[in-house]
Amino acid sequence: MRCNVGKTDRIIRVIIGLAIIWAGFYYEEWWGLIGIIPLVTAAIGYCPAYTFFRFSTCRNND
Numbered sequence: 001m002r003c004n005v006g007k008t009d010r011i012i013r014v015i016i017g018l019a020i021i022w023a024g025f026y027y028e029e030w031w032g033l034i035g036i037i038p039l040v041t042a043a044i045g046y047c048p049a050y051t052f053f054r055f056s057t058c059r060n061n062d
Contacts, residue, residue, distance in 0.1 A: 003045040006057035013042035 005013070017038035024032010041047045050056060 001044070001046045003058040004050045004056040005041060005045045005047050006059060009057040010042040010045065013038040017042065 017035040020035030020038070021032050022035075024030065024035065045058065
């Protein structure tokens with residue numbers, strides 16, 4: 001898998017993922033687990049949706 005998620009995109013994904021998880025805990029709902037998806041894609045630097053649309057935010061040196 002090639003990197004297709006850049007540094008700024010990773011930071012945004014971590015913030016959004018944590019916010020979704022926090023909201024799930026706050027409202028005591030299971031849908032907060034969806035926040036794991038942006039956290040995982042940020043951690044590995046690869047997003048399958050970006051591959052499907054042939055999109056990348058990763059520079060060559062990231």
